[in-house]
Amino acid sequence: MMAELLLPLQFPFMQNAFLICIIIAIPTALLSCFLVLKGWALMGDAISHAVLPGIVLAYVTGLPLILGAFAAGMTAAVATGFLAGNSRVKQDTVMGVVFSGMFGLGLVLYTAIESDAHLDHILFGNMLGVGAADLWTAGIIALVVTAGLALRWKDLMLWSFDPAQARVSGLPVGWLHYGLLTAISLAIVATLTATGLVLAVGLLIGPGAIAFLTVRSFGRMMIVACGASLLAMLSGTYASFWLDSAPAPTIILVQTALFVLAFLRRRWITGRSTAQA
Numbered sequence: 001m002m003a004e005l006l007l008p009l010q011f012p013f014m015q016n017a018f019l020i021c022i023i024i025a026i027p028t029a030l031l032s033c034f035l036v037l038k039g040w041a042l043m044g045d046a047i048s049h050a051v052l053p054g055i056v057l058a059y060v061t062g063l064p065l066i067l068g069a070f071a072a073g074m075t076a077a078v079a080t081g082f083l084a085g086n087s088r089v090k091q092d093t094v095m096g097v098v099f100s101g102m103f104g105l106g107l108v109l110y111t112a113i114e115s116d117a118h119l120d121h122i123l124f125g126n127m128l129g130v131g132a133a134d135l136w137t138a139g140i141i142a143l144v145v146t147a148g149l150a151l152r153w154k155d156l157m158l159w160s161f162d163p164a165q166a167r168v169s170g171l172p173v174g175w176l177h178y179g180l181l182t183a184i185s186l187a188i189v190a191t192l193t194a195t196g197l198v199l200a201v202g203l204l205i206g207p208g209a210i211a212f213l214t215v216r217s218f219g220r221m222m223i224v225a226c227g228a229s230l231l232a233m234l235s236g237t238y239a240s241f242w243l244d245s246a247p248a249p250t251i252i253l254v255q256t257a258l259f260v261l262a263f264l265r266r267r268w269i270t271g272r273s274t275a276q277a
Contacts, residue, residue: 007241008238008241013130014128014241016131016134016135017127017128017130017194017247018234019130019135020127020135020138021127021194021230021233021234021237021251022230022233022234023135023138023139023190024194024203025203025226025229025233025234026142026146026226027141027142027145027146027149027187027190028187028190028207029207029208029228029229029230030150030225031044031180031183031184031204032203032204032206032207032208033207033212033218033221034149034160034180034208035184035205035208036208036209036212037157037160037208037212037218038160038180041201041205042092042095043077043080043095043181043184044184044188044201044205045099046076046077046080046095046096046098046099047073047076047181047184047185047188048188048197048200049100049102049103050072050075050076050098050099050102050103051069051072051073051076051192052072052102052122052197053102053105053106053109054067054068054069054072054073054075054106055106055122055192056068056109056110056113057072057109059113060109066137066189066192069185070185070186070189072102073184073188073189074182074185075102076099077178077184078178078181079098080095080098081178081181122192122197124195124196124248125191125192125194125195125196125199125247125248127194127237127246127247127248128247130194134194138190138191141186141187142190144186145183145186148183149183152179153222155171156176157218158171159173159176184204187200188204191203194247194248195248195251196248199248199251202251202252202255203233203251203255206229206252206255206256207226207228207255208221208225209262210224210255210259211223211224211228213259213263213265213266228258229255231254231258232251232252232254232258235254236251236252236253236254237250239254
């Protein structure tokens, strides 16, 4: 019985899949807490879609794909901030215009060149094809992002909750703003091989949303988000082996189920408190 349960661990490609899950679960979960608190859900979606033209151009020029993805992600983030700050258009509208435009540009570039690269792997990931180079790249990025967030999490929390108070307190709000955007772009690059562009936004929003419904302090929120992210990624990958499904969509489905459970739990607690009052 135990040997059958541990069967997925006997395959090297499943071992690498579980490793990439452990590597990217923590930084994406920590980022999701700040994105949920800041109300930047669309920002993660925008950057994840906007990196496509950078990937295509990097492929054409022979550069590493992660460099193109990071450059395109930062371009989209900076352009969004500039347009929102220098026009009457609201930020969510600007994000919609920028990310859809860059995503469309990426699709046009991809179809205009002859390539052996599979668009499905770029969009939806290829977790079962993760190699040693992918693990090292994701590991280094995860370490940098996690360390940066751990060192400045209190400043980022104040800035996310009350930007005006953060500015009055003397915090470098500009650096915090672009530092968080950089961390988002790096995290998307780290998840590129595992979940692809389309599903990366799920990892950047879901864990924080689950934790937000579960606890009331930000410190505990980060802990719960990391636990929820690890649980969804590991159990989703494990279930995909037996269901013969793609790991990334299965992970997102497990994460969605956890969110629904957290929502129902919060409704039950709220209803019981109302009844007692």
